[in-house]
Amino acid sequence: MRYDRQWSFHNPVKVTFGPGITSALAAPASCERGAYFTSPGFTERGLTDKLAALFSGCNLDIIDDVRPNPGITDVEAYRARLQGRGIQFVVGVGGGSVLDTAKALSYLLSIEDPGFSLRTHFNDKESLPDNRPLPLIAVPTTAGTGSEVTPFATIWDMAEKKKHSLARPDLFPAAALLDPELTLTLPREITVTTALDVLSHALESVWNHNANPVTIGLAARAIDIFLSTLPCLLDDPQNLDYRSKMLTASLFGGLAISSTRTALAHSISYPVTAVLGAPHGLACGFTLPALLEFNLQGDQEGHLEATASMAGCGSAGALAEKIRAVFKEAGVGELMARYEMTKQNILKLAPEMFTPERAGNNMRAPDLQDLERILSASSL
Numbered sequence: 001m002r003y004d005r006q007w008s009f010h011n012p013v014k015v016t017f018g019p020g021i022t023s024a025l026a027a028p029a030s031c032e033r034g035a036y037f038t039s040p041g042f043t044e045r046g047l048t049d050k051l052a053a054l055f056s057g058c059n060l061d062i063i064d065d066v067r068p069n070p071g072i073t074d075v076e077a078y079r080a081r082l083q084g085r086g087i088q089f090v091v092g093v094g095g096g097s098v099l100d101t102a103k104a105l106s107y108l109l110s111i112e113d114p115g116f117s118l119r120t121h122f123n124d125k126e127s128l129p130d131n132r133p134l135p136l137i138a139v140p141t142t143a144g145t146g147s148e149v150t151p152f153a154t155i156w157d158m159a160e161k162k163k164h165s166l167a168r169p170d171l172f173p174a175a176a177l178l179d180p181e182l183t184l185t186l187p188r189e190i191t192v193t194t195a196l197d198v199l200s201h202a203l204e205s206v207w208n209h210n211a212n213p214v215t216i217g218l219a220a221r222a223i224d225i226f227l228s229t230l231p232c233l234l235d236d237p238q239n240l241d242y243r244s245k246m247l248t249a250s251l252f253g254g255l256a257i258s259s260t261r262t263a264l265a266h267s268i269s270y271p272v273t274a275v276l277g278a279p280h281g282l283a284c285g286f287t288l289p290a291l292l293e294f295n296l297q298g299d300q301e302g303h304l305e306a307t308a309s310m311a312g313c314g315s316a317g318a319l320a321e322k323i324r325a326v327f328k329e330a331g332v333g334e335l336m337a338r339y340e341m342t343k344q345n346i347l348k349l350a351p352e353m354f355t356p357e358r359a360g361n362n363m364r365a366p367d368l369q370d371l372e373r374i375l376s377a378s379s380l
C-alpha cells in the first residue's frame, strides 16, 4: 500500500462512548424545544420516558412510531407535524432507520419554505436549499449503522422500490452518544444483521476509490473486531465487553464511510431490501466474500492485502475464508433462506443493482456478467 498520495479526512461529530453514557443526554445550550425520534419498541420497554426525562426544563415532541426503512411520505409527514412548533434541536435514539429519520428532519425542519418538497428534490434532482440543519444528537441502539457519524440519510420511495440518499456536507450530527448497554437486549437476528452492516461498511470503504490511510486503518480495526467478536457475542449476548467491541467496530465503520461513502455491496443491497424485505445488513453483507475476491483483481495499490494484514488475516484470500467461516457460524445462510434470497430471486434483481453514486465508488468496475457471477457465488 502506498502512502505518497494526497488525501483529506474530516469528521466534526463529538463522540462520547461508555456504558450508561446516555445519562448525559441533555439539550444543546440555550435550546428549549426539541423533537425526539425513536421506535415503538423502545417506548414499549419504558426507555423513551426514562431518556426523555433527562431533558429537564425542555419541551420535547416525542415521535415514537418510526418504521424500518423510512419513506419520503413518512419524513414529509413528520415535517408537516413538527413545522411551526419552534423545534430547535433533534434527538434520535434507535437503529439506522431512526437515526436517518432524525437526521432528515434535522434538515427539513430548518426549511421554512412550504413549497419545498423532498420528493421533488429526489425525483427532479432539484438542488437543496442552503439551510443549516438543526443540531442533532444521535444515540445508536444497534451496533451497525454508523449513521451517528455520517452526513447522509437513506430515505426510501417504497412505491417505486427505490432508495434515495439525503446528503449534505453539514448533515453530520452535532453529537453521538454510544452506550453499549442499550445494545445488550438486541435479539440474535438483529445482532447478526447489524454486525454484517459493520463489516460491509468496513470493506466497502477499502475497495473504494476514496479510500485513504485513515479510513483503511479504521476499517481494518473494524474487520478485526468483527471477526474476533461476533462468534463470542452470539454465544454470550449479555456480555458488555463484546457488545462494547461491536459498537466500537460500528463506529469505526461509520467513520470510514463518512469519508469514502459506500460501494458495490450497498448498491446491490437496495433492491434486495426493497423487493425481498431483507434487513439492510444482510442485504449488503451476503456478497462480501465474493466481492472481496472480485475486487482483489483490481486492487492496484494493495489496499485489500494491507487491510487483511492489519486485521490479522495474513492475506486477502485468508480474510475471505475467515469471513465465510464467521458467516457460517452466525447462521447467515439460514437468515438468507428466511428472506428467500435464492439464486433465482437475487439474479432477477441484477439490472436494478447499479446505483451509480454507490457502484461508481467501487475500485473495480463490474459489468452485468461480473455482477451475475458475484451474485451466483453468494446466493442460496
Ligand SMILES: [Fe+2]
Residues within 6 Å of the ligand: 145, 197, 200, 201, 266, 280, 284
Ligand atoms: Fe450500511
